[in-house]
Structure formats: structure tokens, C-alpha cells
Amino acid sequence: MVPPPSQSYGCYAGVLGEVVVSHPSFNNVPVAGAYMEDYALGGRGGGIGGCDIIFAPSYFGVEVTAVYGKVQGNSSIPTFGFAFTQNVPFESAIRLRYGYMLDQQFSVYVAGGASVGYMTTKDIAGVTDNSYRWGAQVGVGVEYRVTPDWGLRTEYAYTWPPMASVNISGLPQARISPTEHLVRLAIVRHF
Amino acid sequence: MIDTRPMQDTNQTSLCDRLHVGTIGATAMCVLVCRGALLCAALLVPLTTAEAADLPAPPAFPAQVPAVVPPPSRQLECYAGVIGEAVISNPHFDNVPTPGATLDSTSVGGRGGGVGGCDLVFAHTYLGMDATAVYGWTRNTNIIPITGHSFTVNTPFEAALRVRFGYMFDPQFSVYVAGGPSVGYTTTSESAGLSDVGFNWGGQLAAGIEYRFTPDWRIRTEYAFTWPGSDSIGMTGVPLARLNPIEHLARVAIIRRF
Numbered sequence: 225m226v227p228p229p230s231q232s233y234g235c236y237a238g239v240l241g242e243v244v245v246s247h248p249s250f251n252n253v254p255v256a257g258a259y260m261e262d263y264a265l266g267g268r269g270g271g272i273g274g275c276d277i278i279f280a281p282s283y284f285g286v287e288v289t290a291v292y293g294k295v296q297g298n299s300s301i302p303t304f305g306f307a308f309t310q311n312v313p314f315e316s317a318i319r320l321r322y323g324y325m326l327d328q329q330f331s332v333y334v335a336g337g338a339s340v341g342y343m344t345t346k347d348i349a350g351v352t353d354n355s356y357r358w359g360a361q362v363g364v365g366v367e368y369r370v371t372p373d374w375g376l377r378t379e380y381a382y383t384w385p386p387m388a389s390v391n392i393s394g395l396p397q398a399r400i401s402p403t404e405h406l407v408r409l410a411i412v413r414h415f
Numbered sequence: 416m417i418d419t420r421p422m423q424d425t426n427q428t429s430l431c432d433r434l435h436v437g438t439i440g441a442t443a444m445c446v447l448v449c450r451g452a453l454l455c456a457a458l459l460v461p462l463t464t465a466e467a468a469d470l471p472a473p474p475a476f477p478a479q480v481p482a483v484v485p486p487p488s489r490q491l492e493c494y495a496g497v498i499g500e501a502v503i504s505n506p507h508f509d510n511v512p513t514p515g516a517t518l519d520s521t522s523v524g525g526r527g528g529g530v531g532g533c534d535l536v537f538a539h540t541y542l543g544m545d546a547t548a549v550y551g552w553t554r555n556t557n558i559i560p561i562t563g564h565s566f567t568v569n570t571p572f573e574a575a576l577r578v579r580f581g582y583m584f585d586p587q588f589s590v591y592v593a594g595g596p597s598v599g600y601t602t603t604s605e606s607a608g609l610s611d612v613g614f615n616w617g618g619q620l621a622a623g624i625e626y627r628f629t630p631d632w633r634i635r636t637e638y639a640f641t642w643p644g645s646d647s648i649g650m651t652g653v654p655l656a657r658l659n660p661i662e663h664l665a666r667v668a669i670i671r672r673f
Contacts, residue, residue, distance in 0.1 A: 258655050261645050326537040327488055394654025
């Protein structure tokens with residue numbers, strides 16, 4: 225007799241907040257051939273939702289996050305007449321997630337997938353560049369089931385949009401990669 | 416689950432015996448009939464009650480145990496100890512000596528300090544946080560091309576706060592991975608006179624083995640990689656110079672649980 229499948233399905237949705245430390249890296253800025261990095265600190269909030277297939281003691285699923293806020297950074301090199309501001313107010317990701325349950329309440333997981341962020345820039349001459357930039361995101365986290373229906377999740381995630389051109393006056397070869405380190409906290413309701 | 420069938424069989428067979436059913440086949444027939452007929456069940460009750468004094472005492476019937484959620488199997492363990500590390504540092508320079516150029520160097524050093532943390536210990540795994548702080552010497556001197564100046568980098572102090580996840584092979588041996596933010600105090604100086612000192616934040620990743628040679632004492636060895644990230648530095652004649660003093664660490668720690 226074939227035993228019934230041991231897996232079950234579960235979905236969830238919740239709210240998400242994140243602290244962002246960003247280190248945008250630049251190529252060919254402030255002069256052709258040079259490499260430099262910027263620094264930005266900010267925060268965003270939004271939502272999270274997903275579904276898991278649960279094979280006790282592990283689970284596998286897909287989830288979506290979308291956050292909005294402010295992650296603004298400024299850099300300037302006066303000797304080169306360079307000043308630049310960037311912000312990534314919106315970011316979203318769709319990720320696969322694999323977790324392992326340490327007991328009935330605690331689990332650890334890894335996640336990874338595609339991300340997209342909306343970045344705005346402005347240089348010293350007032351030239352702007354507003355665009356969506358696709359990249360990737362990986363994360364590791366811990367989830368604690370406060371009750372069978374409610375969970376608390378904390379994770380670290382890293383987002384890296386690849387190097388892409390950016391409009392900076394006088395620097396036609398300028399490129400930027402606004403990488404981010406994220407520390408996240410989410411409250412999710414399982415249904 | 417409590418199985419009551421043997422007790423019923425015993426009572427019914429005894430009752431059939433007391434009704435003077437002679438043969439084994441007739442006894443079996445009696446049992447089947449008694450099981451199947453409600454009328455017989457009604458008959459059994461008064462007979463059984465009436466002859467209760469003569470019947471052997473029924474086996475003790477376990478009381479119904481209410482469903483209780485078992486307590487979590489995890490327990491909290493905290494520890495503290497001493498740590499020593501050998502450091503191979505590969506300071507990486509960007510835009511040195513000209514924009515777009517890179518320069519790598521190598522230095523070897525050592526540091527010592529303390530480690531402390533707490534774990535939630537599950538059946539075969541544990542999850543926790545630890546903090547390390549070490550002080551020592553990892554000095555590196557380079558001659559910068561073109562300018563000809565000598566440039567020295569040292570990171571005497573480093574600390575990290577990490578999340579740690581481990582898997583226990585048995586009660587003594589376990590392996591783990593750890594990661595989290597780190598901060599190092601880096602000093603630079605050059606023969607032309609410029610210098611920089613400051614704390615650089617970065618990240619640290621590690622993998623290690625832990626052996627508990629007594630229930631309270633353990634020894635831990637790990638490899639860790641620290642990358643502080645690229646920061647601008649003062650270097651005469653190199654206005655866009657940047658430094659990323661990454662490190663490879665081989666660590667040993669002796670730890671006491673409390």
C-alpha cells in the first residue's frame with residue numbers, strides 16, 4: 225500500500241521592515257578608470273507573502289517582498305569637482321526559500337532570487353537618472369512561530385544589482401552598482 | 416491509545432465458562448454470540464454484577480491521561496573563553512598608484528582575546544550568537560610604485576558579533592558556520608608623512624569545529640574571513656587611493672560553559 229504523501233502546504237503574508245546599509249560602487253568615477261565607493265544608510269517597510277511545501281523537518285517555497293522608504297547617500301570629491309546623490313526608495317524581490325525546522329517553533333532558512341530596485345540619482349550639475357535596476361538577492365534567517373498561526377522572522381539579506389551605466393555629467397563611461405546589506409524583521413500570519 | 420480488547424475477552428470467556436458451556440467450540444460460539452448481540456450484552460451486565468465477588472479482579476485500568484503539549488526540547492547554554500588567531504592579511508589597494516590600478520600585498524600576524532556567547536541547543540543542532548574581540552599585530556609595509564614612498568598598514572584590534580548555527584555529530588563533536596558584522600581599528604602611515612587611523616566596519620564569515628572534552632569545557636577551531644570593505648585613505652601623490660584590508664584568520668578557542 226502506498227503511504228500518503230507526508231508533505232503539506234502552507235501560505236503566509238505579513239509586514240516587513242528593514243535597515244539598509246548600502247555601498248554603491250562606481251567605475252570610471254570621478255575620472256576614467258578609477259574605482260570608488262559611496263555609503264548610504266536608510267530604512268524601508270512593506271509587505272511579504274509566500275507559500276511553502278512542508279516536508280517535516282524541512283520546507284521549500286517561494287515568496288515575494290516589496291518595500292518602500294529611503295536609502296539615500298551622498299559623495300563628493302571636491303578636488304575633482306565631483307558631487308553625487310543617489311536614493312533607492314523602492315525594492316522588490318521574488319525568492320526561493322529552503323528552511324529546516326530545529327523544533328516545532330524555531331527554523332532557519334536560506335533564500336535567493338531576483339530583485340528589482342528603483343534608483344534615483346542627481347549630480348552636481350543637476351543631471352538626473354531615474355530607473356529600475358534588476359539584480360539578485362540572497363538571504364539567511366531565523367523564523368520563530370510565536371503561535372501556530374503567527375511567526376516572527378529576522379534575516380540578513382544582500383542585494384547586488386550589477387554594474388550599469390549612470391548619467392553623470394562629464395563622465396560618459398560612469399557606471400554604478402548600488403549593493404545593499406539588509407537587516408530585516410517581519411511578522412507573518414500563516415493561513 | 417489504550418487497548419481494552421483483551422479485558423473484554425477475558426470477562427466474556429469467564430462468563431461463558433460460568434454458564435457451563437462445555438466444549439472449546441461451544442465456548443468460542445458463546446463469545447461470538449455475546450459480542451454480536453445487544454440482548455446478550457444486556458444479559459451480561461446483571462450476571463457480571465451479580466457474580467462480581469466471584470470473578471477475578473480486572474487488571475488495573477490506566478487512567479485517561481489528558482493530552483499535554485510536550486515542553487520544547489531546546490535549552491539555553493552560555494559560554495565564555497579565550498581565543499587566539501593567526502592572521503594572513505591581504506590589503507587590497509584601489510587607484511594605486513594611478514586611477515584604475517590595483518595593488519595587493521600580504522602580511523602575517525597574530526592576535527589574542529576573548530569570545531563569549533549563548534546558544535539555543537536543540538536535538539542535533541544549535542543556534543546562537545557570539546562576540547569576539549582580539550588585539551595584536553598584523554603589520555604590512557609596501558613600497559608604492561611611481562611615488563616610491565613606503566606605506567604601512569596595521570589592524571591591531573578587531574571585534575565581531577556573529578550568528579552561529581551548528582550541527583552535532585554526537586554529544587562531543589559539532590561543526591558550525593557563523594557570520595555577522597565586524598569592526599577593525601586600522602592604522603596607516605607612510606614615509607611622506609600622511610597617516611590615517613579609524614574604525615572600519617565590515618563583515619565576517621566563518622566555519623569551524625567544536626569538541627566538548629568535558630560537559631563544561633570545549634575547544635573550538637575555525638577559519639574566518641573578514642572583509643572590511645574599501646575606504647579612502649591618505650596617500651601622498653595618490654588622491655583617489657582606497658584600501659580594503661581583508662583578512663584570513665585561523666583561530667583556536669578554549670571555552671567554558673556556565
